[in-house]
Amino acid sequence: MELSSAVDLITGKVVSLIENEASLLTEVGAEIDEIKLELNAMKAFLDDADRRSGAVAGSETDNQWIANVRDIAYEVEDVVDEFMYHFNKQQQWRGKPSRFFLKLIHFPKNLLLRHRVAVKLHGINKRIKSTAERNQRYRDFCSQLRKHDEQIGGENHSKIRMKNLGENALFLKDDDLVGIDKAQGELLGWLMDQELQRTTTSVVGMGGLGKTTLVANTFNKQVVKQHFYCCAWITVSQQYVVTDLLKSLIKELYGKAKETIDPAINLESMSYRELVEALVNFLQPRRYLIVIDDVWSIKFWEEISTALPANNMGSRILLTTRIGEVASFKFGALNHVLPLQPLPFDESLALFCKKAFVCEAGQCPPYLESLTIRLVAKCEGLPLAIVALGGLMASKNTIAEWTGVYNNLNRELNENDKYFDRLKYISLLSYHDLPYRLKQCFLYCCIFPEDHVIKRKRLIRLWMAEGFVEPQKGTISEVVAERYLAELICRGLLQVVRRNGSGRPRECKMHDILREFAVSISKSVKFVAKSNGMEEVEEGGIHRWSIEAKEKGIEAGSKAALSRVRSLFVFAVDETSKTSFNRLPSGFMLMRVLDLEDAPINELPVELTNLFNLRYLNLTRTQVKELPKDIGKLYNLQFLELKRTQIKDLPAGIVKLKNLRHLIAYCYNVNTHAFHYALGTMVPSNICLLNNLQALSFVEARGDFVKQLSKMTQLRRLSVANVKETDEKNLCLAISKMVHLEYLLVKSCDEDELLKMDALESTPPRLEKLFLAGKLEKVPHWFNSLDNLTNLYLHWCRLRDDFLPHIQALPNLGEILLLNAYEGERLDFLEGFQKLKYLRIWSCPRLKEIVIDKGVMPGLQVLSITSCQEFATLPHGWESLPDLNQVTLYNLSPGLMQKIWGSDGMDQRTIRRIELSRQEGAEAVFNMTGWLS
16 A cells, blocks of 8 residues: 555655745634644655555555545645745735835735635645544554564664665675676677688567666677677667667677767768668677667567678677567577576575675674575565665564564565565565655656666755755755665666766666656646656646657647646657757746756747746756846746756856755856856856855856955855956965865866965865866965865976976875876876875876886776876876776877887787777777786
C-alpha cells in the first residue's frame, strides 16, 4: 500500500506553504487555521506511516482514503497559490504612481478575491470532515502504527547515520563488480583474440543481472581501448530513432579518434543512406569496437548492420539484451553468446556486505551474521536486488530492525516468485524505507527520459526549487540536497555515471528497471505525467509534466488544464522535434519549474513574466537571445540557468529578483584553446544588491562592478571576466570577505593584461576550485595556503618561474590543468602532490621535459601533454607511478613522435602496446594506455 508515497509527497509542502506565505490571507483566517490543523494531522499520520518501512499492506478503504487526502492537499495548494498569484499582481500595481487612487480601484476586486478564496476553503474543510473524523481516526490509526513499531524495533531511520553514510558515499568508488571475473575473462578472450573476421558477442540475461555493468567495465579497460583503433557506445532501449543513433555513433567515433567532421557536411540534415555511407567509409579501414546496449528486437540490427562493415581487421560488436531471441540471432559469420546467471551465494554475500557495512569496511559484525545470510538468500543472486537491499540495511542499527526487515521479506516472498517480482519487491522495500522527502527526490528522477544522464548540480537545484529539501538550521539547502543524493546512491536507487577529481558524483542515472517502478508509482500518485507532447493535458490532474517531444511542437490542451501544471520539462528526443517548434504553449499560471535545457526554442512565451510562482528557469543550450525586460516580476525566482545561450546582456530588472540564489550565464568559444574560450554576460553593476545569491557566474566586470563586489560576502561561487590590472585592490578586498567561497574564476580582459592578485591578504578558507586566466608576473604568495583546494586551473598565465614548490604541499589537490601557463623548459616534480590524480599540460611552447621523482604524486591516474612542440623526451620517472593508466601525448616535437612511431630506443618491457594514428594538421597522436607491465 502507498501509505507514504501518495499523500506525504504533497501534504508537508502544503502545510509549510500555508504557514510561511498564507499569513496574507487575514480575511479568511478561520478557514486557514482549520485546514492547517487538518493538514498537520495528516502529516503526523504520514510521519508515523513512514517509520513503518512501508512494509504492511493496507486495505482498499485505506488506499481510497489516501487518494482522497492527496487530492484535497493538491486542491489546497492550488487555492493558496492562486490567491498568492492574484495578490502579488495587486501588490505590483500598488507600488506604482497614484498609489492611493489605484488602491481605491482595486479595493472591490480585493474583497471579491478574498471572498472567493474563503468559499473555496470552506468547501474543502467540509470535504475533509466528511472524509474522516480527524481527532479519533488519526489518533487510533497512529497508535496502531506505534505498536507495530515497538514490535519490530522502533524507529528505523537515523538522521545522523544517514548524514554520515551519505557523505561517505560521495567518495566511494563503484564497487558493484563482485563476481564478474569469469564472465569478463570470457568476454575479453572473444574481444581480443586473433580472429580477423568481425565477430558479434551478445550478453544476455534478465534485467538486474548486471549486463551493462559487466560490459561497461570491460569496455573501459585500457587493454581494450588500446587494442582497437576506435571504440563507441550507443544505447538503444525500447524507443529509438535509428538516424539519431547513427549520428551519435558518428560523433563519438570522430571524437574518440580526435578527427574532425568535414565542416561542409551538415550531419543534422543527412539522410539514413548518407549516414550509413559515412560510417562505412570511416570504419572500413579500421579495427573498431562498437557496443550496442539494451537491444529489444532484431529489427534494430537489420537497420544498423549495413553501417558496420565486416572488414576482416579484427573488429568486434558487443551487445546486451534481455531477449533470448535477439541473442541467438545469426549476426554474421562468427557469433558468441554470453548468458549471465545470478551470482553464486558467496559472491552475493560479498556484494551485500560491501553495501550494508560501509562503515565497517564491508565486514559483517558477528551478531548480524545469521540475519545477513538469510537476507542475502532472499535476493537469489540478483545484483540489483542485492545492492538495493544492502543499501537499505546500511541504515539499520539494531537486531530488531534487521529482524523486522527479514520478517517482512519472508512474508512477502516465496520460493515460487519470479525473479522480476522479487527484484521489484526488494527495490520497493528500499524505496518505502525512505523518509517522504527522499521519496519525492527519487520519484523526481523519472521525469528524465530513459537512460538520460542527470547532472548532480541540476538535480539538486531542481529538488530545492520544488521544495523537497528540508531546511536545517546552520546548513545551507545545497548541502542538505547533496546528502539526499548521496543517500539515494548509497541505497542503490541511483547509479553514479561519472565522478569528479575529488570523488564526488558528477553525473548519475536511474537503472531502467528502477525507473519503470518510479514511473508506475508516479502515475498512481499523480506525481509526474509523461507524454510526447501531443496528448491533451488532463483537467486538474497534472502537476508535473515531462514532455519527450517527438512530433511537430506541443499540443497542450486548454488553458484551464495548463494552469495546474507546476513543473514543465521539454526533452527534444529526435531530430524532427529539434527542428519543428520554436514556441511553447501558453496558459501556465502557477508554474514553479520551467526546464527547457536543449529545447529547440529561440523565444520565450510572452506569459513568462506572469509566472509569479516560478522558482527555477533553465534555458541551457537554447537559442534564446534575450530575457524579457520585466524579468523582475518573477519575484520568487531562485535559479536562473543561462549556460551556452545567445544571451549577452541581462536586463536591468534582474536586480529585482531578491530571492535569486544561482545566476549562471555564459557561452563557449568554438576554439577551446583560445584565450577567450568562454564569454561572459553583461550584468547591471547593482547586481550586488542581490544578497541571497550563492553563485554568480560568468559575468563581465564593467563600470564599478568590481567595487560593488565586496558587498557580496555570501557568495559560494564566483566567476568574473574582463578584469583589469587596476582592479586588483578592489577585487582582492572583495574576495577576502567571501568566507564561504568554494569556487573562484578570474579572467583578465585580454591575454596581455596583467592579472594581479597579490593584494589578497587572506584566502577564502573553503576554496576548493581555483581558475586563473590571464598573465601572471609571479605566483601569488597565497597559493600555499589553499589547504582545501582540489582543482587548480591556470590558463594563459605564462609563468617564467617554477611554481611547483608553491603548490606541492597542498594536501587535497587532485587535479591540475595548465594551458599556456608556463614558459620554462622543464618541470620538476620533486616532492608532494600526494593526492594528485589528473595532470594535464597543454600548449606550453618551451617545455622540453618533465621529471617525476620517486614517491611524488603516487596516485596519478591520467597524464596528458598536448601541443608542446619542444617536448622532446618521454617523462622521466613515470614508470614509478603505480596507478597511472592513461597517458596521452599529442602534437609534440617531431623527433619525439618519430621516436614513438619507430619505438626506437624505447624500453619495450614497460610498454605492452602502442596504438598510433596519423591525422591532418598534426604530427601524430600517441595514446598510450595500460602501458605498465
